Amino acid sequence: MKLIIATHNAHKVEEFRRILSPLGIEVTTAQITEPEETGKTFAENAYIKAKAASDETGLPAVADDSGLSVDALGGEPGVYSARYAEVGKRRATVLAKLADVPEERRGAHFTSAICCVFPDGTAINAEGHTYGKIAHENRGENGFGYDPIFVSEEGAAKGKTFAEATAQEKDSVSHRGRALREFAAKLEEYLRNKE
Ligand code: ITT
Numbered sequence: 001m002k003l004i005i006a007t008h009n010a011h012k013v014e015e016f017r018r019i020l021s022p023l024g025i026e027v028t029t030a031q032i033t034e035p036e037e038t039g040k041t042f043a044e045n046a047y048i049k050a051k052a053a054s055d056e057t058g059l060p061a062v063a064d065d066s067g068l069s070v071d072a073l074g075g076e077p078g079v080y081s082a083r084y085a086e087v088g089k090r091r092a093t094v095l096a097k098l099a100d101v102p103e104e105r106r107g108a109h110f111t112s113a114i115c116c117v118f119p120d121g122t123a124i125n126a127e128g129h130t131y132g133k134i135a136h137e138n139r140g141e142n143g144f145g146y147d148p149i150f151v152s153e154e155g156a157a158k159g160k161t162f163a164e165a166t167a168q169e170k171d172s173v174s175h176r177g178r179a180l181r182e183f184a185a186k187l188e189e190y191l192r193n194k195e
Pocket of ligand 1: 006007008009012037064065066067068081082110143144145146147162174176
């Protein structure tokens with residue numbers, strides 16, 4: 001199965017390929033107009049991006065809307081993760097806001113909402129979460145976005161920031177890994193029932 005991936009974030013493309021190609025799903029990029037993300041939830045924004053891309057290309061399209069929710073900030077930056085402070089200052093902004101917050105109140109989680117829209121309007125949705133804590137400083141060189149300040153509490157990545165974890169360790173517990181594996185199972189079922 002081949003799907004257009006509706007994203008302008010090259011790191012997401014890399015993660016989609018890493019996670020989906022072993023499951024038999026190929027994603028290809030296309031020049032797609034970036035729609036305004038007016039949704040109030042990750043799921044709404046994922047649908048907006050996938051629908052716009054499917055309408056524009058006439059092909060099945062899949063999108064991810066994701067973000068970091070910090071407990072001590074009432075869930076911020078959440079759906080505004082990509083627009084929280086200026087480029088290059090987002091992690092520093094979170095670290096500064098948590099400067100006086102003790103270890104036990106530094107909890108946070110990532111969410112990834114996946115939506116795939118087909119030209120006939122059918123939509124398949126999946127969502128994944130992963131839990132951890134906000135570090136006191138940036139750690140690690142891998143990954144992207146908030147990865148260097150997110151210390152995982154789960155599985156193979158436990159105790160490491162997502163930027164210290166290997167790609168395989170991150171994917172095994174990450175919000176996007178979980179959402180994409182759920183999506184792959186739903187897609188397989190949808191295609192089987194269509195036959
Ligand atoms: P598209 O909308 O084009 O897909 P985007 O980067 O703008 O790209 P989002 O609107 O979904 O995507 O914003 C998600 C932001 O949340 C992203 O830019 C990162 O800052 C952060 N984020 C999401 N997943 C992440 C991950 O796995 N590791 C680190 N940061 C992540």
